[in-house]
Amino acid sequence: MALKFEIVPVTAFQQNCSIIWCDKTKEAALVDPGGDVAKLIAKVDELGVQVTKVLLTHGHLDHVGGTVDIAEAYKVPVIGPEKQDAFWLQGLPKQSEMFGFARTESFEPDQWLNDGDSVTIGDSTLNVVHTPGHTPGHVVFVSDEDRLAWVGDVLFNGSIGRTDFPKGDHETLISSIKDKLFPLGNDIRFVPGHGPTSTFGVERQQNPYVADSMPIW
Numbered sequence: 001m002a003l004k005f006e007i008v009p010v011t012a013f014q015q016n017c018s019i020i021w022c023d024k025t026k027e028a029a030l031v032d033p034g035g036d037v038a039k040l041i042a043k044v045d046e047l048g049v050q051v052t053k054v055l056l057t058h059g060h061l062d063h064v065g066g067t068v069d070i071a072e073a074y075k076v077p078v079i080g081p082e083k084q085d086a087f088w089l090q091g092l093p094k095q096s097e098m099f100g101f102a103r104t105e106s107f108e109p110d111q112w113l114n115d116g117d118s119v120t121i122g123d124s125t126l127n128v129v130h131t132p133g134h135t136p137g138h139v140v141f142v143s144d145e146d147r148l149a150w151v152g153d154v155l156f157n158g159s160i161g162r163t164d165f166p167k168g169d170h171e172t173l174i175s176s177i178k179d180k181l182f183p184l185g186n187d188i189r190f191v192p193g194h195g196p197t198s199t200f201g202v203e204r205q206q207n208p209y210v211a212d213s214m215p216i217w
Contacts, residue, residue, distance in 0.1 A: 002124045003146045007191060008043050010036040011101075013062040018150055018191055021049040022122025029121050031055045031141065031150050032193065033066040035101075040066065041073060055119065055126075056080040056109065057152030058138040059088025060165075061095040063193060065104050077110035079119055082130050084167075085137030086112075113139050126150075129180050133173025134161035142184060149190040149200075155181065157198040160209045177203075177210050 005020045011034050019040070021028035028049035033040055044051055051074040056064055058081045071078050088095070092104045113119075115130035119141070126141040134153045141150040153161040155177050163170040186201025204212055 001146045003121070003143055003148060005148070005191070006043065006047065007197075008036075008040055010034045010039065011062055011065065014194060015062045016191060016193055016195075017066075019044060019047060019049065020121055020150075021047070022124045025122030026050055027052050027122035029053045029055050029119075030070055031191075032057055032063040032152065033070045034062045035065040037066040037069045037073070040070065052076055052121070053119070054078045055141060055150075057140065057150065057154075057193065058135040059085035059092075060135065060153070061092060061099060061101060061104060063152065064089065064092070065096075065101060068105065068107050078107070079109060079111045080113045080128070081109075081135075081139050082114060082132075082137035083112040084132070085135050087167075088135060088137075115139075129184075131173075131176035131180055133163060133169055133171075133176045135165065136167045138176075140181065142188070144184075147185065147188050149181070149184070149188050151181070151190045151192055153193040155190065155203060155207075155210070156192045156194065157196045157203075158207055160207070161193075174210060178212070182210075 008017045010017050015034040018031040026049045028051045090106045092106045096104045113128045117128040129140045131140045131154045188200045
């Protein structure tokens with residue numbers, strides 16, 4: 001495997017921030033640094049990797065709260081999500097107040113992402129899949145080579161993302177999972193925004209929200 005990763009749960013929401021790195025070059029990216037910046041920096045130092053970018057799956061506070069501080073600490077660009085989540089990033093001060101977090105200022109990423117884009121981490125490539133439903137601009141990062149995906153709050157081990165937030169939509173979310181993610185392969189292991197990892201195949205078999213009756217092996 002070219003890609004290695006370590007999951008670091010952050011904030012009171014225990015959101016999964018992932019440090020992903022290319023084992024060959026030691027270049028790294030942080031996916032969804034939701035907070036606890038000092039904890040994340042300490043883990044990066046411990047791993048001995050070089051952070052070159054921040055990747056965001058969507059604009060919710062618990063996934064982006066530490067973004068600006070991390071980007072400034074490492075002098076790296078912020079990439080993602082898709083532009084339809086701009087209203088979430090602009091509303092971060094209000095989100096902070098609502099959830100009782102320290103005030104988080106609004107920001108705009110250095111690069112918005114679109115379906116079909118790709119980002120590199122050293123010698124590895126992550127493909128971008130636009131997966132609306134939880135939020136309209138949610139994206140997922142997929143490594144075809146390593147059969148890994150970072151799915152934010154779209155899909156969980158045994159559950160799916162909430163759709164009761166502004167511009168959320170249940171039917172759209174189900175379509176994103178069944179029509180965009182599951183066809184990528186049953187063997188793909190995914191890191192969700194919260195909780196333990198799983199595979200698309202296991203969720204197709206057991207997840208009460210999106211399971212189907214197709215044989216998976």
